[in-house]
Amino acid sequence: xxxxxxxxADLLRRVRSFFDARGVMEVCTxxxxxxxxxxPAIEPLRTRYTGPEHPRGLDxxxxxxxxxxxxxxxxxxxxxxxxxAQVFRDGEYGTRHNPEFSxxxxxxxxxxxxxxxxxxxALANACLQSSLPIEKIAYVDLFREHMGWHPLEADLxxxxxxxxxxxxxxxxxASRDQWLxxxxxxxxxxxxxxxxxxxxxxxxxxxxSLARISLHDPALASRFELYHRGVELAxxxxxxxxxxxxxxRFEQENLxxxxxxxxxxxxxxxxxxxxxxxxxxxxxVALGLDRLLMLKLNASCLDDVLSFSLKNA
Amino acid sequence: MATYxxxxxxxxxxxxxxxxPYVIIENEFVKPGKGQAFNRVKLRNLxxxxxxxxxxxxxxxxxxxxxxxRDLQYLYNDGEYWYFMDNDSYEQYQVxxxxxxxxxxxxxxxxxxxxxxxxxxxxxVEAPNFVVLEITDTDPGLKGDTSGxxxxxxxxxxxxxxRVPLFVQIGEKIKVDTRKGEYISRAKD
Numbered sequence: 001x002x003x004x005x006x007x008x009a010d011l012l013r014r015v016r017s018f019f020d021a022r023g024v025m026e027v028c029t030x031x032x033x034x035x036x037x038x039x040p041a042i043e044p045l046r047t048r049y050t051g052p053e054h055p056r057g058l059d060x061x062x063x064x065x066x067x068x069x070x071x072x073x074x075x076x077x078x079x080x081x082x083x084x085a086q087v088f089r090d091g092e093y094g095t096r097h098n099p100e101f102s103x104x105x106x107x108x109x110x111x112x113x114x115x116x117x118x119x120x121x122a123l124a125n126a127c128l129q130s131s132l133p134i135e136k137i138a139y140v141d142l143f144r145e146h147m148g149w150h151p152l153e154a155d156l157x158x159x160x161x162x163x164x165x166x167x168x169x170x171x172x173x174a175s176r177d178q179w180l181x182x183x184x185x186x187x188x189x190x191x192x193x194x195x196x197x198x199x200x201x202x203x204x205x206x207x208x209s210l211a212r213i214s215l216h217d218p219a220l221a222s223r224f225e226l227y228h229r230g231v232e233l234a235x236x237x238x239x240x241x242x243x244x245x246x247x248x249r250f251e252q253e254n255l256x257x258x259x260x261x262x263x264x265x266x267x268x269x270x271x272x273x274x275x276x277x278x279x280x281x282x283x284x285v286a287l288g289l290d291r292l293l294m295l296k297l298n299a300s301c302l303d304d305v306l307s308f309s310l311k312n313a
Numbered sequence: 314m315a316t317y318x319x320x321x322x323x324x325x326x327x328x329x330x331x332x333x334p335y336v337i338i339e340n341e342f343v344k345p346g347k348g349q350a351f352n353r354v355k356l357r358n359l360x361x362x363x364x365x366x367x368x369x370x371x372x373x374x375x376x377x378x379x380x381x382x383r384d385l386q387y388l389y390n391d392g393e394y395w396y397f398m399d400n401d402s403y404e405q406y407q408v409x410x411x412x413x414x415x416x417x418x419x420x421x422x423x424x425x426x427x428x429x430x431x432x433x434x435x436x437x438v439e440a441p442n443f444v445v446l447e448i449t450d451t452d453p454g455l456k457g458d459t460s461g462x463x464x465x466x467x468x469x470x471x472x473x474x475x476r477v478p479l480f481v482q483i484g485e486k487i488k489v490d491t492r493k494g495e496y497i498s499r500a501k502d
Contacts, residue, residue: 041348091320091350091371094342170351170368178370181348186368189345209347225346235346288346 018126024080029069035268036061038253043090062088066105068271075274082106093310095301107284113222113238116283121197128296135196139203146188177206192227200225211237236285243275315377319352319369327380334359334378334431360436385428387420408435416440418473419491440491445500446470447486
């Protein structure tokens, strides 16, 4: 237990000195918000405040990432910022998941996602005390190489045949993205980054999340992820700054939530107002610190690097 | 029809898949940060013993298999079926050779066995992990060889054949690990 505490303290020190040296400011934003991210694949935990200001109670959501408040700071002129945040996600527990975990999130005005990938690699190497080489593969090329078909153009019957071949037939698959998630998680991801920091970039526009659509190809989004030793470590964007498009995405995601029978979530109007005033052109990324620590300590599951996990929190 | 959601998956849970009862051996939750969650599950077919891997979309439900484990006493074999009894209810169960599997060669009258019932029908019988059986036939072996090296085959009272050390003789009782089919030791009495 004491070893893992010391290892975490050491990791946090490395992160802070990394950003200190680069002039990125540490910030703190609220864990509780009256709004939430609408992504149907991420379910927030809800709680309720009752007291002064809200005598009849106010529903509040625990953050699933500090993204919206940090972008509000950027719009207010903060300059480059980072945060080490506890974040919360309902329904997620396993060898690499815990409903509460530590996210390192940072934003770089003036960077695009490619410049930021280089910085993510530098941070990962600083934390792991390694000098791992960087590998960058476009999402489309990744699927061509590992699966033998084009992830956006191959007929769904080809994806299904591929699943049958791999013993991965899953019932109730409703969309191409679900199939792509299946292959990514169960076939490709375990092979990635064996001896490198492997970045996958230019995701399908349907998986844009909060990334801007690529200038070169409207079918792609300027989003990337980092994998090392088969573990998904970070997700980043060249950030969407257009308030109209952002609102459309929120509304569309809430519609998807409705179709799937999930709770619709309040849209963050404060965040949208910040986009209206102008988010500087920037790239941002969120990196799972517990997973990074897990890799550093060669632990086999997240529980082994947390002081207390869901099982005994 | 009882069902389990993927959130209830854990080792030991019994599911009905393609008409066969299965037990979960391992369950892994897999999810991309921004994408669909899946449960990767390793299951054993309770009828055939075969292990397979299957993936479910998290949040889906799967039909439960009405499977129970019972501790039953073995009574006798009539040449075609084996008969077991629940010592509490005195209910008797008739078991076919398929469900008996390997257990048939290890058990004697009165032995207590774990019997898996599916829809109240026996589908699997597990012999006790350790049984004590008498040797009915084995090569007398070389006098004075106590090294125990090599060993020799010995036929037991149930008909099973195991390898035993050279010094073990006909008429002696030995303890056997039924999971590996291996000799453990001579039995005390």
